[in-house]
Amino acid sequence: MTQMQYALKGTITKEMMQVATNEELAPEWICSEVAAGRITIPKNINHNFDAVGIGNGLRTKINANIGTSEKHCNQEEEIRKLDISIKYGADSIMDLSTGGDLQKILERVIKHSPVMVGTVPIYKVMANLLMENKTFSQMKPDDIFSEIERQAIMGVDFMTLHCGVTRNSLSFLKNDERILGIVSRGGSLLRRWMEKNNAENPLFEQYDRVLDICEKYDVTISLGDGLRPGAGADASDRGQFAELLILGELVDRARARGVQVIVEGPGHMPLDQIEMNIKLMKKICKQAPFYVLGPLTTDIAPGYDHIVGAIGGAIAAAAGVDFLCYLTPAEHLCLPDEEDVKQGVIASRIAAQSGDIVKGVKSAIRQNNAMSKARRDLNWEAMFNCAIDPEQARKRKSSSESADEDHCTMCGNLCAIKTDRDI
Ligand code: SF4
Incomplete structure (x- = not known):
């Protein structure tokens, strides 16, 4: 059973107790919020670690992406990045590897990680096809579902699935031109596949298959924003919101099955649009936990995008975002190194802490006040x-x-x- 299914029956699980203790909240309240889908506890039944909750009333969580690329592949280095992320306070690790033995790397990350682990399964599907000298257009829908199930069995706690990139949402990009088109790797691949095969996105068309797998292993679906804006000028356009409306419906369908779900958001976005976007997303998706990359409030700071992301992330967290994906100084430039990972995690924690003070999170306010008192006392x-x-x-x-x-x-x-x- 999933955490949500237990919660719907009124059963307070060990995981709900762990979240309640960590957050200094009543277990009964955590249970009722999990039942309503406003809090998720991403924890695969095959992955053993202390559970953490994401969502309403909880501390803002942060994710660190690690992973190899085709051009830079060193498993030991990625495990060191994982350790650095944990040391500086990441609540979650996403393995976004695209180079080398992806199965082996993911196995190591799951085994080594003391926090929840997320993936984007379509990356592995793409890598498998490349190894067979095939293009992504030659993918069979079953390839995606097999990979989702394989990773679920391995113990992945949450998966980014771009179910909202559909013929309908893509149609809104046709007459509403963007500077940067589609910047999500998963989103761009799926669009290519759909156009080459003249077919609907299998993750949307066969969403019940996604739900079957995620229900069985209690994998939290992270509904990916495949049409997220990749330029400030592209923010809040029709394509972005067309996808959001579809994601809202998919949240309903996941909840009806007792499958836990969070929703991903932008992306690049001018500062004055962030609050509106968060509030709209929360309304459309009925208060589902919201997970954002950034948002990046300006496009002109490569080398410093961890700072840009922290500015947007702090505003987003204060407006109600529940989960921040870090950005590192390497964003838009290269694969992050170990120092980049440290800088990215710390920048995201600053953003989360800034938002949590506004949200009234007790531990954040206590830590802030303790620092102020230490300064008053000149107690270094x-x-x-x-x-x-x-x-x-x-x-x-x-x-x-x-x-x-x-x-x-x-x-x-x-x-x-x-x-x-x-x-
Ligand atoms: S000397 Fe240092 S501790 Fe004293 S007020 Fe200035 S910054 Fe603060």
Whole structure:
């Protein structure tokens, strides 16, 4: 049974208890929100780890993407990136590998990860076809469903499935031209397949098969936004919202089967459109947990997109987003290295924490206030302990001239806190 099916029967599972304890909320309330689909607990029945919830009233969670590419494939490096992501506070890992032995890498990630693991199964389907010297257009619909089931058996907790890229949603792109077209890998592949084969998206047409598999293993569906805007100028267009309307219907169908579901969102988006998009998505998808990449509020900062994503992510989290996918300084440029992963996770945590203060998440407010009090007391050890990255805070302080003094080199003897305290 899925967590949602247990919740609908009023059964409080071990996983619901874990979420309740971590979030300082009543188990009965977690259970009722899981039953309503406003909270999901992505945890495959074949994957053993401490469960984490995503959704209404909970701390904003963050995901770190790792994975090989065809041009850069080193399994050990990806496992090190996983460890770095966990060390700096990622709640989830997505293995987006597209190069090397994908089955082996995913097995290692699932075994090694102490947090939920997500995938985009269509990447593996594509890689298999390439190994057979075939193009993606030669894919058979059964290839996708076999791969989804294979990964479900392996223990994947949530899967991005681009079920909303349909003939209908794609038709809205025809007369409403974008600068950047389709930027989702899954979305662009499916569009190509549909056009070459003159057929509907199998993930939409045979959605009940998706539900059958996800119900059996309690895999949470992450409804992918295959038509997400990849440029600020393309945000909030007809194609994006046409897909969203379809995703809303697919949320209903998943809930009717007791299958857990979250919905993915943009993408590149001007700052003043973020709140509107979050509120609209929550309304259309009946308060399903929302998972965003960024959003990126400007397109001109390659090398610094972790900062751009954190700006958008903080606004999105404050507006009600539940799950942030990190961006690293390597975004749009190359595969992230280990330092990029660290920077990406920390930037996302800053965004999540900023949103959680607005949401009224108790632990976030407590940590914030503890830091403020430590600053008031000029208690540097306490400040380091409250910091998102204690190592960095300690390193910067100890490298300054006044490392042993209670004030710092910023204002020196003009330290405002000391002056105020003396008064
Ligand atoms: S010297 Fe300035 S920056 Fe440093 S602790 Fe005092 S008030 Fe804060």
